[in-house]
Amino acid sequence: MDISLQQVGYLYGKDTPFEKRALQDVNATIDSGSYTAIIGHTGSGKSTLLMHLNGLLKPSEGVVQIGNAKISAGTKAKGLKDIRRNVGIVFQFPEHQLFEETVEKDIMFGPMNFGVSEVEARRRAHELIELLGLPPEVAQKSPFDLSGGQMRRVAIAGVLAFNPSVLVLDEPTAGLDPRGRKEIMDLFYRLHQQEKLTTILVTHSMEDAARYADHLIIMHGGRSVMAGTPEEVFSDETKLAEYRLGVPRSVKFQRDIEKLIGRTLPGLALTEEQLATAIATAAKEGGR
């Protein structure tokens, strides 16, 4: 599903003394099947933007288009049900939303609410437990008896149980150890490719944005201020610094090495692997 935002503005507590503008004149396009990372300093409006992608929030100004559905300030809640089913959101610390007595029931809850049969919901729950690398016996355990990382996986399974075509992730690995982070990010990437999902990731990690995304949107002070491929965005260090953002570690290393050897390496090293290849190629050429 193609997604676009046209001149979207959002005010929390509109027309109250606590009115607070969180988004202003946001324009963005997210192509169907793309992997888009949204980056920006804390408070720049990323989570507020995400909540517009499944109708949890309606724009105060402008239009959000998701597939054929257009959402604006006046859209009725009834028109949003299909969108909620197609767009799955994994919030930051999603484990706070676990509530059923067993893991199995927690994962089955959403789909059954949307009319999926109990047998089918249970089958899908067990499939997801395996997919997320959890041992099968957790199905009958209370979600609250699991480790933090396992609870996170159960909560993610609960979102995937809907078979969404758009998967929205708000810092899905915050607070996990490095190994758990990588496992989950790799899993999302595999799902993105296998299920041909449209994936939208909010992250503070420039490394993750560079490694996984093919399209970046930069938020600053509630506005969308920059967009492009990771190569385009991370080539412009000066502009990123204006938004208090940096480049991935591999790009920093590349620039340091270029200073030391007095020439530029070809391309932009978005990952450590790409940097290793660029250095190896330069070393071979240098030896000739």
Ligand SMILES: Nc1ncnc2c1ncn2[C@@H]1O[C@H](COP(=O)(O)OP(=O)(O)OP(=O)(O)O)[C@@H](O)[C@H]1O
């Ligand atoms: N429920 C709310 N009521 C009032 N203001 C809010 C509310 N939620 C967020 N805000 C404000 O809206 C702005 C954008 O917040 P948002 O949570 O979207 O930022 P963010 O980019 O997700 O930040 P972070 O990286 O810290 O998660 C901030 O100024 C914030 O204080």
Ligand SMILES: [Mg+2]
């Ligand atoms: Mg946020």
